[in-house]
Amino acid sequence: MSNPIRILIVDDHPAFRIGLRAILAAQSDLSVVAEASDVAESLALCERERPDLVLMDLRLPGDGVARATLAIRERWPATRVLIVTTYDGDEDIYRALQAGASGCVLKDLTSAELIAAVHAAHRGEKVRPPGVAARQRKRFRRKDLSSRELQVLRHLVNGLSNKEISRTLAIGEESVKTHLSGIFLKLGVSDRTQAAIEAVRQGIVHLD
Numbered sequence: 001m002s003n004p005i006r007i008l009i010v011d012d013h014p015a016f017r018i019g020l021r022a023i024l025a026a027q028s029d030l031s032v033v034a035e036a037s038d039v040a041e042s043l044a045l046c047e048r049e050r051p052d053l054v055l056m057d058l059r060l061p062g063d064g065v066a067r068a069t070l071a072i073r074e075r076w077p078a079t080r081v082l083i084v085t086t087y088d089g090d091e092d093i094y095r096a097l098q099a100g101a102s103g104c105v106l107k108d109l110t111s112a113e114l115i116a117a118v119h120a121a122h123r124g125e126k127v128r129p130p131g132v133a134a135r136q137r138k139r140f141r142r143k144d145l146s147s148r149e150l151q152v153l154r155h156l157v158n159g160l161s162n163k164e165i166s167r168t169l170a171i172g173e174e175s176v177k178t179h180l181s182g183i184f185l186k187l188g189v190s191d192r193t194q195a196a197i198e199a200v201r202q203g204i205v206h207l208d
Contacts, residue, residue, distance in 0.1 A: 004031040005122050008051040010042040011035075011084070012060055016107070020055065020084075023111045030118065039068040046072055051079055053122050058085035058092050058104070066095035073100035082121040091203035103127030145186055145204070152179040157196045157205045 007024060009032060011017050017035050024030045033049045036042040039060050046054065054072060058065055069081045083096050083104035093104050102121040105114060106129055117127045145153065148169075155165045162180075166173045184190060187198045199205040 002029070004029050005118065006031050006033045006049065006052045007118070008033060008042065008045055008049060008054045009035045010037075010039075010054060010060065011057040012037045013057075016057075020114075023114060024118070027115060030115070039065065042068060043071060046076055046079060050076060053080045053082060053118060055082050055084050055118070056101075058083050058096065064095070065092070066099040069096050069101045070099035080121045080124070082117065082127060093203070105129065145183065146179075149179050149183050149186075150204070152176060153183055153195065153199050154205050156180070156183075156192055157199050157207075 007030060009017050009020055009024075011020070014037075017037075021032045021035070024032050033051055034045045036045050042054065042056065045051075056065060056068070060068075065083070069083075072079055072081055081096075081101045083093065083101050084107060085093075085104060086107045096104065102124070103117070103126050105117045105127060109117070109129075121127050148171075151169060152165055155168060160168065162173050162176045165176050169176075180192070180195070183195055187195055187202075189195045189198055200207060
């Protein structure tokens with residue numbers, strides 16, 4: 001029998017890590033070599049264990065998952081990263097994919113689906129749930145928001161008026177309106193309410 005796929009689990013919920021380990025450990029060709037609860041610990045364990053695959057939660061304490069994915073792929077190119085999450089916000093997944101993740105799976109998938117995804121990612125295939133895949137294709141075609149547009153959008157989501165955004169960012173109201181027009185165009189919406197809804201749905205802005 002060939003060597004088992006060596007896996008590092010990264011999730012800040014111990015109960016989920018236990019369940020995930022149990023599913024994977026039941027497979028003779030999979031081996032969980034370590035577990036981490038945050039980004040810093042995951043990088044240290046990658047250095048020590050050199051896993052074949054990292055199963056990483058999308059929302060972790062510490063540095064961003066996209067940065068962690070990029071670091072792993074740069075330092076240990078043979079190690080694949082597969083995002084596992086309950087959250088399917090387009091922007092966070094997009095950033096992780098851009099950083100080199102093999103794909104993502106949602107936490108409500110079956111054991112058989114998870115195992116199939118692990119094998120596919122290890123083979124170098126792209127792994128995405130159908131709904132996420134369709135949205136990601138659309139996201140890859142969308143132009144990125146500028147840093148100023150992101151600032152305006154965050155304040156919009158927090159309920160600030162154009163005048164309040166203008167005062168907060170120290171720019172004119174006409175500039176705010178111009179940035180809003182660009183935001184609407186890039187998000188494919190026609191008003192402030194739709195922009196706020198899309199920003200949260202896509203994971204561009206996170207509600208505390």
